[in-house]
Amino acid sequence: MEQEELLIKIAGILEKLNIPYAVTGGIAVSVWGRARFTADIDIAVELFPEKLKDLASELLKIDKDVYVDELSMQRALEKKGEFNFIHPASGLKVDFWVLKGTSFDKKEVERKISREFSGTSVSFISPEDLILRKLLWYKMTESDRQLEDIKSVLERQKKLDIKYIKKWAKIHSTNKILGKLLKDVS
Known part of the structure; x- marks a missing residue:
């Protein structure tokens, strides 16, 4: 299974279950910025307890030998953290990031943009919110x-x-980094 095929299947499941989501991370960078390799798929999800079992069940139907742990999903939901889906045959991994419910998280899902991806409509984080999310990751990791x-x-958008x-960079205390980046690309 290829990365695009897996992404389309998972987007279809999330749509079917009415779980708000937005593809983020390296794949979103490839959509809004430059194309780059990414080993995994990152998806921000607004997940509620009543959808957990159905999501686990649908993910397990993707292929015969996949890994998704309902207990890990439950913990991620409780702690507003991350859980994984792994497709061992292809080596593909999907990181599901459960949104924390902050006002920024809500904006991120509200502002998502549907884009054609291999002939299928998939919801992506907006380029603005991707920049803000990457600023937050930089603040934590300095990567x-x-x-x-x-x-x-x-540069591309x-x-x-x-x-x-x-506005959000100021709220997140990442405005100095943003200012430098804006200066660098102008």
């Missing part, structure tokens, strides 16, 4: 990859809502 990803989105980005 240069986050900065490279942000620059690529800033010419109609960004910079006012929105600056």
Whole structure:
């Protein structure tokens, strides 16, 4: 199974179960910025307890030898953390990030953008929210990859809502990093 095929199957499951989601991470960078390799699929989900069993059941139907642990899903839901889906035959991994319910998380899902991906409509994080999410990751990890990803989105997307980005960067205390990046790409 290829990465695109798995993403389309999972997006279909999330749509079928009415679970709000947005593809984020490296795949979203490839959509809004420069194409780059990513070993996994990152999906932000607004998951509720009543959907957990159905989601686990549907994920297990994707292929005969897949890994998804309902207990890990339950913990991720309780702690607003992450759980994984693994497709061993292909080596593909999906990281599901349970949204914490903050006002920014809510905006991230509200502002998602559907894009055609291999002939199927898939919901992606907006380029502005991707930049903000990458700024938060940089703040935690100081990984240069986050900065490279942000620059690529800033360079490729010419109609960004910079006012929105600056507002949230200030709230997240990432405005100094953002200011430097904006200067670098101008």
